[in-house]
Amino acid sequence: MYEHDVIVVGAGGAGLRAAIAAHEAGADVAMVTKLHPVRSHTGAAEGGINAALQEGDDWELHAYDTMKGSDYLGDAPAVETLAQNAPEETINLEHWGMPFSREDDGTVSQRPFGGLSYPRTTYAGAETGHHLLHTMYEQVVKRGIQVYDEWYVMDLATTDEDDPNDRECHGVVAYDVQSGNIEGFKANNGVVLATGGPGQAFDHTTNAVSCTGDGHAMAYRAGAPLEDMEFIQFHPTSLPSTGVLISEGVRGEGGILYNSEGERFMFEYGYANNSGELASRDVVARAELTEVGEGRGVDDEYVHLDMRHLGEERIMDRLENILHLAEDFEGVDGLVEPMPVKPGQHYAMGGIEVDENGQTCVDGLYAAGECACVSVHGGNRLGGNALPELIVFGKRAGQHAAGEDLGEPEIRTGYGDDVEDETDTELPVAPGKAGLETSGSVAADGGMATDAEGVLQRKVETAREHVDTLMDKDDGVQHAEIRAKLQQAMTDYVNVFRTEEGVKKALEIIRECREEYQDVYVDDPSRTFNTDLQQTIETRNLIDVAETIALGALVRDEFRGAHWRKEHQERKDEEWLKHTLISWDDGSPSIFYRPVILEGENKTYEPKERSY
């Protein structure tokens, strides 16, 4: 057994920032990651970091833009915390040596981004995430923070009182990918989940193969509700064949979208008469698919993004990486021809429900970054707002887990007297557990351990049994088959355009996947670097997470932000200014709602029509 004060799971932007903060607060902190830190998917972020740095800009403008972009489903305390702290955190990165792009006077460059009223997206070429990731890993090395790389966290060591609000998290169970050894990691103060997005629940995604929603699923099964999971961002410019992302920076610098008729459709067809290509991402993604649906798509599949008019010098200076991506992954030279693009799953606005300090309703369990939902992004995330979230809320989670006093949070978590229960949605199938559970359930032997070591030890044993079961089975279904079926269902039915019938169909297929998973087996008999085993466990996580996305998409019968419903074409503020929460409830998921907080520090954000 390993023991530290704070255990950070995942070593992308949020995890690294949390670890540094916890270390600076004096805690003995360790990071446990299934990759090596520099392999984390933060490295693929291209665009930049929104921060009100310049004279004439203001954190309140940033907060306003974010709230409007969220379609009034962001919680004001979260949104304002982000906007207030982003400048300092961005400068901090500069002080750590991050190679930002520069202006003539040597100050850091900022550029316009979709949905922003001021050019406040701070960037480092079109590789901002790469530089942010490496800069923070350098600081982890500098501080000598312990990193357990290629250790896959399988489960949380959480007590199992009936009410999740009474539970405590004492650590994690992980296995060493290289040797197959399963060990407990005891966390004396807290566990911070920073495991990134669940993009692999979809077939066409910009997300890495490792983005399998592990943290979401573990927290969910441990009793922390998942919040607003129906809000999935589809990025308007991903390459059709691979899903590789073409940064919004291209449009920020002046790139233009054309349909097959050569029309600048964002204006020609009135999708966004003021902002055009720089409207919010959900608006542009729907416009593109509408164009394709109306027969004005190129090859009936995609549209064109043209940046040739920007000139070679400007492109090389600010968007060089885009040329490489278009060439390597689509065989297109962006200097001489337009690039084919279509919407691809990109980001989950929802996630593990946390407060401004990153804490869930389970004592000692924190989450930060894409896997968490504070909620900053509400119904739709603005480009350039993911990276500041990592550093602002990663830091806060790390500090709080290390025992620093950050003040009483205004955001509440877990089931409580301020929530409203779901009453009226008919589900086509029962969600949740199918058949025997091999982990995550109340101990069958009747003994309910409450001391940290007892809980951890029991979880380690359960995990070992679980792996033995998967490895000992000689035939059945393989994870790849189930995963492909799940991804296809999500991309077919829970994509940009959603119908009640389609989402119900998806829930049925997810149920089938869950039942088939009862018969899953691991063919590779080796304990050494068994990716077959790891992917099998990840697939279970994807099933749980996909189900919450589809459930949220079904119950929310309105059109808000990225969530579009065919039968419900308007935003219903009277009924839906509230977050969707889904709680695992030991295998029989329940749904409830918590009102959104629109009261900020100096003003209340009045919902207005969101036009660009």
Next chain:
Amino acid sequence: MSTQQAEPESQEAPEDPAMKGAESPAAEEQKGGGMVDEHAEKAAELEGETVHIKVFRYDPEVEGKQEPRFDDFHVPFEKGMTVLDSVMYARDEYDSSLTFRHSCRQAVCGSDAFFVNGKQRLGCKTQISDLEQPVRIEPLPHQEVVKDLVVDMDHFYDQMHTVEPYFQDEDTPPVDDLEEQRQSQENREKIKMSSRCIWCGACMSSCNIAAGDNEYLGPAAINKAYKFAMDDREGEEIKEHRLRILEQEHGVWRCQTQFSCTEVCPKDIPLTEHIQELKREAVKKNLKFW
């Protein structure tokens, strides 16, 4: 889409697989894995066909895999298919024990550097239609093989850490002043290429010096140090400290400018030039050299 597959045949076991993690056999066998210029034409020719890949297999604890061997897979070709796509297909459809690292699929995580047709390349950014068949896919040479295409990266990481790979500031203002350090566009441009490194290890694997001197810092670590040494935001004293680390016995002077690292770098970093420049800097500073 056809899914036929030749039975994996064991063949071409390397000559000396004795030690625990057998070294990849590939180093000596530069197969001149020709890049074909007209890759679009080649891709068109392949449409509807399969590509033949030969993949190195080894597992220290599984009977039949303890002796390294090559397995043959025939994978349906699709336009745009990369080497990574081909091994993923083989794994998902034919043999789930086929093991390799991969994550982002877009050449930024640096997980999937393999030895493909005799050259270190990133699987995800290598079009399979550019390669002669059968495409031979092996783990990076000169590193211990853990299993199949997975090599032990610990030594690589250790070397990276040796050069104090973190910004060392002297007196940055307090962050709440919101004052950044100024840096000229020229200086940012100067370090731009060096900052692109994704730690894939291709350069180290291609380097003959690193193969013969386990303590040699290697191109990636020296390039990392270059990034900081050339960054004007760090002071002169720190730069000199960095140069002292680099001019030690196993540092920059070991490089014999064979350019193999520069040739294989998937991010086009001029590694050899960076090493040469650091040698010149060390001479300018009048530091002793070996």
